[in-house]
Amino acid sequence: MNDDLRERIDALDLPYRTREDLKASLADRDITEEEFEEILEMIFFEYERTRIEPCEAVGVVAAQSIGEPGTQMTMRTFHYAGVAEINVTLGLPRLIEIMDARREPSTPTMAVFLQEDWAFNRDRAREVSWQIEAAPLHEFGDITIDMEHMQVVVQLNKQVCDRRRIAVSEIIEIAPRKIKEKRHFRDFEVEGDAKRASIVFTPKDQESYQNLFQLAEHVRNVIVQGIDDIERVVVRKEGGEYILYTEGSNLRGVFEVEGVDTTRTRSNNISEIADVLGIEAGRNAIIQEALSTLNEQGIGVDVRHIMLVADMMCMDGEVKQIGRHGIAGEKESVLSRAAFEVTVNHLLDAAIANEVDELNGVTENVIVGQPIQLGTGDVRLIAKRVNLKT
């Protein structure tokens, strides 16, 4: 195939995908002009035939296409997706979770991609992972409870601190602040010694041992490095580059870490994506998550169906649930809502607000017993009657 042919293909009035397919099929192959013409003719003929027809009930078809394979999916909640160490919800529960537009998925995870300078070096990738993984104080040194002096003494391990690229002084500053802010425990005093790399916590209440132990518990578990919501990070090499997989998700936090490629990093928390990156990103996340959930189960579903569901969910600029508290519950038609769930309340409320059902939708028209405005019911063209006698 020569460049001339390539240009001719590019100029064709066909979808991008079809042009690329054609180029790929004809690559490293010589064809005659007649053959090319014949191929083009067949392609255009078929392209015309695959256009969607007006009045087609695409919504119902999409709902059926996603709902029907639901019966074939597994219920197994936990599964290991590629990374053996990280649990991810898959199968039907995950699909339901996506359609429910939950604020927080039951197993939030992220795939953090790295910028070029970090992505190909294991140690540098590790460095980024330390900035992300929530590390409690006890990982940085020994914590002892001094009952004689009613103190909690932290002896930091300088080597660990060096390895994890965090200065001792930083820890001394962060630890007490975080205990106060995140753990809401304030009744203590701190004394930090950067030189000897030690921190001494003294509770205000000098009488209670229980209090002392409580303080020790806070000290042990206070997160001094990384992002709070991200409990674990696994570094994996995939296709030559290192990728960080996390348990827990915090897009905004991760985006601020140096070395993270913000263009490719993704989370499985859809509403978080919509909040941080906008509704279009949220829509794409729904498509991507639903599609990968179905494909993982070996179920092929055309993207167009999932796109329609995603567009419907994101139509109003926020991610809305499929169901009572979302799309189905906010329909204009009283009868349609009443026929779905909480029948009586919808009717009573409609009466008070003087709602009017314009009978546009499917359920309403079925209820009053007239043709629905979809498919063959939507055609208003009527053939002229021909008189048979003449």
Added chain:
Amino acid sequence: MTSPKRVGRIEFGLFSPKEIRKMSVRKIIWADTYDDDGFPYPQGLMDLHLGVIDPGLRCKTCDQKAADCPGHFGHIELAKPVIHVGYTRLIRKLLRVTCRSCSRLLMTAEEVEKIVGPEDSDLTMDVVSEKDVKKERVCPHCGEQQLKVNFEKPTTFSEVFVEDGRKVEHKLTPADIRARLERIPDEDLRLMGVNPDVARPEWTILTVLPVPPVTMRPSIILENGQRSEDDLTHKLVDIIRINQRFKENQDAGGPQLIIEDLWELLQYHVTTYLDNEVAGCPPARHRSGRPLKTLSQRLKGKEGRFRGSLSGKRVNFSARTVISPDPNLSISEVGIPLAIANEMTIPVRVTPFNIEEMRQYVLNGSERPAVKSPCGANYVIRPDNRRMRLSDANLETVAEMLEIGWTVERQLKDGDIVLFNRQPSLHRMSIMAHRIVVMDGKTFRLNPAVCPPYNADFDGDEMNLHIPQTEEARAEAEILVSVQANILSPRTGGPIIGGIHDHISGIFLLTHRLRHFRKEEVLYLTQHLDLDHLPEPDATDDDGNPLWTNKQVFSLILPGELNMIFRASSCQNCETCRREMCENDAYVRIIDGQLIVGTIDKKAIGAFDGQILHRIIRQYGMKRAARFIDDVTKLSIRGIMLQGFSFGIDDEDLTRTEYGQIDEVLEGAITDVERRIKIFKEGQLEPMPGRTLEETLEMQIMQVLGKARDRTGEIAGRHLGMDNSAVVMAVSGARGSMLNLTQMAGCLGQQSVRGERIMRGYEDRTLPHFRRNELGAQAHGFIASSYKSGLSPTEFFFHAIGGREGLVDTAVRTSQSGYLQRRMINALQDLKVAYDGTVRTTGGRIIQFCYGEDGTDPARSSYGAPVDVKGIVESVLKEEVK
């Protein structure tokens, strides 16, 4: 035809007491229903003015008979007002946001504007809510100090005074509340989302109760002649009885305490009459203890009015029976029993063109004796809508009377189009249109190739049949719903109808490797195909008789111009493909409609990934594809019958060597597990990152045992070759897998619950047969036996545990995915493609500017692609295309 009148819109509002009285045809004052003669009491609950249900009587309001009278409302004058339970939340809100003395909204104009927006703009639809008003403030209009309004379920409201520093609750009677609601000005109501033109809030406090017509609550006459009243009537009786007593006490000036008690009782009865499942209110019960089904319960839920009677309806002209297979039928046909064909009818209008034919139908009568006999008719309808049943006695007279303009309801005959359905109807292919073939027997017959879209099998499944009654319905059925139109699934864009099970084994056996057939054999194979001549023979045998190859025989059913190259499902995915020289004959090459090399199996003609099928649909259309499926099913069944195909217990037999090897592998695995446990117990185990020691050990054990099971499978597989039926089925993709075979012949492997070894049971052990805290393979559900050799008692128990999990899983899954499906349908059902290519709701809101971003119909796409470029290039160039 009915007139094309449309219901344009439905408006919702409240009835005012005035309207209720105006609508009422009779004031009801007696709690009794019928007198001793079984005649309704005047002004009783069954008053003849309210409509009639007994045949013979006439309605006193409209003077029509029971069948025609729609029923009329009556009314009960309540002695004192009572609250409508459904509106307690609204009443609570109104009491809390309005002043207790002047009933104005407790907000200044500025505050209102902040929430609702400037007066002249109606952009914001926001409504004042309870939270917008501070509690216990002073009224900005009259300066009255507000009190806290308490609400107690189900219908009690009270105000809280502070008296001498103590809180005192003062109950508000419905009459008090009504008085307060009456005073709320219309403008303020609008701000709170209430439209006073149709729904004044005081109307939610009932002073008059409408009595629904008798037609809505018919009484049933039991076998013993006793009348049994409807639940609603029972409840109304209670209300009237208390209401009467209340009135008497009131008139007699009864003590305050008794009046209050009666008022509460009346409130209770009206509450349960409206809704018998209110929180904080004991449900009213029938004498037998069953809770009454009152108004709310009639509407609610799956069997309620909305979902049960309005959205879903019962139909006539339907039939249901067991299904059974018949590979000699076309996929677009369905065999129906004579008994059903005789009972069900299609209305045909008599015209000058068909009057003789119709007359013959009438003469044939309603008893068709045999499948082959001509079809008759069951009813004749005259232009005045009088219906005449045809019986032996009146056949000839009716046939003579028959005139143009009459309608004959004729019986079903071969070729009639019907809708065929199997529940659960999860997708549109669950209902398809077939053509009838009348048959002997009592079951519906269908070609097994159409089982996948219905998800049907023949273990006792039943299916439904519906007869379209109008010309429009039949046209839609034929063009849109027919089996041909649904071969491609809109879910994937690939075929969903195609060969299954024996079709695949049969075609595999027929086309595998190169074989030659004698003429008799070829004729046997092709006897059900529509052929006019055989191709040139490929060779001759020693006696000079012509011989045909198996590939030639298969090529007979292919369209002449078909060109395609693909790999069969028996392809082993070798590193370097040897193409035509493939050892497994898995490289399929079809040039100009001739199968040159390769085996036809699931990949080629299977129900979900039939590649040949897919290509034929795209290049030759649905009709040709349907014929191809018909031909394949017939040919493959002959193919499998020519050789014979069976499977028995001795097909799982292995030799002594294999059994020895399997035992060796299993023993090795079990000792390996023991070894790892020992390492773990000695504390030498290295944990995996992010896992505890125990978890690491478990994963290792699972891995070792899984590998062992696979090894036994390999050993068994080595012995069982292509001469084994199970292997043929697994390799061709017809049914089962090598894993199933492993479990039958080799070893069952690890049983699991939630992806882990079996851990539950007694304290620290699964069964008393094992020591406490034992970690070994056998103690946690590893089954070393095979199905053939049989399981030991402990193994059998573990197997049952694992099997149970599967059953529970299926049960939970069906309900969950069913609900998901219902929600999805409800959310998306109103979407359609508009004439401009956008996707809109039926209300006109745009969802997508171009359907699927490229306007391609997934049902016509080639697995999602707008054009099957590969197929087109392949068919033009006749070469394999990547």
